[in-house]
Amino acid sequence: MSTFYLTQLTLDPYAKEVRRALEDRYALHRIAYSLKGDGRKGRLLWRLEPLRGKKRPVMLVQTPFPPELGHFLAQGWGDARVNRIQLELVPGVYAFRLEANAVRRREQKARPLLDPDEQVQWLGEKLAPLELPEVIPTRSVAHVVRKPGGETYTLHAVLFEGRLLVPENGVGEAAAMVLEGVGRGRSMGLGLLSLKRAR
Structure with missing residues (x-):
């Protein structure tokens, strides 16, 4: 049984770096990888979710380790919610x-x-x-x-x-x-x- 962490980043569209990232895929990549911290290894996956109406943009970031949120929050890029998930797939x-x-x-x-x-x-x-x-x-x-x-x-x-x-x-x-x-x-x-x- 595998465990991973799924972090929902609700981005602040008024933050300068976020506005730039929404037009620049590599800048979004940098925001996602800020959750990796220093020296952590393992597959990091992320996705910018489809916008629904006037809601704020949301990124999902999946990591095999607890995310390092200090930099993301200190930069004022938005809010974060972390879920620890045990992968239990069945047919x-x-x-x-x-x-x-x-x-x-x-x-x-x-x-x-x-x-x-x-x-x-x-x-x-x-x-x-x-x-x-x-x-x-x-x-x-x-x-x-x-x-x-x-x-x-x-x-x-x-x-x-x-x-x-x-x-x-x-x-x-x-x-x-x-x-x-x-x-x-x-x-x-x-x-x-x-x-x-x-x-």
Whole structure:
């Protein structure tokens, strides 16, 4: 049984660094990784949640260790709530959310998938042996990443939501996907698979 920490950061859109980060993927990455502190090892995953109406923007940050919130709070970037979660997956149907880098690589170049049917097919391949009885690509965007030193690249992302089935022979694979993430671009806010047991 694995334990991880899921931190909900409710960002203050009036804070200068937050305003910049909402337009700059690498700055969001820096906010997420401020929770890692010094010398802590392990996979950190994060996702900027879809905005709902006039609510403040929310980031989810998943870590295998208790998050270091001192810098985040001292900078006045927003509020934080931490949940310690024991991962106890069993076979069955789960509601899920995942923002992922849906691309096909051809001749060493990444081609973004823009057709929803191709996106769903790609996801089915990535999540196998999990099954997808219901999935909708709800958002497709191109994030511009500006790294220090002037390097700039585009990260194509698709937000998937729906239901997935964890079969009896897929519990271990599903747990690994939750803990390690799915696909490329995980340090830039992609790959965090969120599951909730469907009723």
